[in-house]
Amino acid sequence: MNKMQRFKRVLIANRGEIALRIQRACRQLGLETVAVYSEADADSRHVREADVSLCIGPAAASKSYLDRDGLLLAAKVTGAGAIHPGYGFLSENADFADAVEAAGLTFIGPTGDSIRMMGDKITAKRAMREAGVPCVPGSDGPLPASAEEVRAIALEVGFPVIVKASGGGGGRGMRVVHGGDDLENAVALTAKEAQQAFGNPTLYLEKYMQKPRHVEIQVLCDTHGTALWLGARDCSLQRRHQKVLEEAPAPGIPPETIAEIGERCVQACRQIAYRGAGTFEFLYEDGIFAFIEMNTRVQVEHPITEETTGIDIVAQQIRIAQGETLGLRQNDILMQGHAIECRLNAEDAATFMPSPGTVTRWDLPGGPGIRVDTHVVSNYTVQPYYDSLIGKIISHGATREQAIARMRVALAEIRVEGISTNIALHQALLADPQFQEGGVDIHHLERWLAERSPS
């Protein structure tokens, strides 16, 4: 079966649960793995289990997981033919993707040009608009220098508007403006912040949607012209722009509506010759979809789509990078049942302060419809240097109610000692009547937390 393979050994340029997830996919495809790690991660499970393991630097990510030259040298010295960047770190760094390919290796992800196009919010939005993907009404390009012209755009879009930095993201470099009087000041402040934070003062302006949901479409594209959408995820439960709990499909949105938006997404992919896995993120309010950005990598919440479609997204990323065809048509993709993911973080459930330390007890849940993606084992030490994600509990059921019930049983089964976790927060959220009803907006979690806090 194995025809010409472009690579036989994959360097995993990441850590934690996603490194283990990628390693499993490689193994199932008969590929060897190289685990590169920082001194702080020497005891990680994927490091112990890799075909080749190499410590590439100290704990500081800038000298290990973000060290582009070091990673390329590590690929060279270990004989890896491809690099999988996972999520975070260098996964959406266009220059790194280019450097990998320039070194004669395969980057398991889109081209540097695609990453670059989607990394700039203005060019991304323009490309999407041209491809027929619905976008939020706004300035459709950089804001002009003249305050009068900016005011005219804002009046046409209609207040409230949001002023955003073109190079921003993750909730940084943006400001909501409710009326014309505050506009000039807000633009000046945001430009200054954008210059300081991103080295680029370019701004754009959009209609501010007041209570939208976060709905995203997963796509997979091979290099032979096939582009498929794998349904929608609802990731509205966020705190400080970090997703906490995700579900698929998005409750209450008709499948035909999702199909229509999915078709437009894959049409856009064909138009820009996108390759690999990607996610189109939308705000959804009153039946209207508005494109926010495209993530050009695998996402933390990919397992819920894997559960509802039965497609191994990480394995498909690797197969696409080998130059293989997806071997699927849109009609082959069936979305079955409902899936929920709870992100387990090593943090205080009330204050959200990180809780690094050694995990002395780690009893995991099981049973039908329960999947656990984690790198943590008993006596593992959660490091303070990286994000606090210690695992993901994924439940799948025939209905949303069954998925919720299975998740509640799973969370009650988990026993973690030695560190604090946010399990209690997830339990309270799953018991929240508004969540159970489905379709809460992106501000719901923060509002709900504020109401629960004693002060």
Next chain:
Amino acid sequence: MNAAENQVPEFEGIPSAEDLARIADFLIKAGLETIELSDGKGARCFMRVTSSVVKSDVQVAENVPPVEALSSRIAVSAPYFGTLVLTELATVGTLVQPGDVVAKMRIGALQIPVLVPVAGTIVDVAGKDGALTGYGAPVVQVESTGR
């Protein structure tokens, strides 16, 4: 990398001296120089760890091989990863001076020397010649002669 966000407290006004010290400590450990906190209502706190602190920390990490003192025994570790190529000095009983090259880390044409930080005698060779060796792995041990 959202580690910074998770290492700093909720921003509700000027952080206490204790919080400031904790954030500064985190910045140094993470190899970062600046951090900006904001509460979304426009209040902002910008912190910069003075470059002298960051630099001295970085120099320790970069220019001197990691050294671990076991009484007068000094472990010399790999300053980078690569294929370990021991030199003739990496033999038990050899007298060495500070700056002597006991091995090289080779990656293709690139060679990074492994330097001895003190005068003394090689008492153990832990590194394997020709082996793929990671950052921080022990290469030799030196019994230091005097200070």
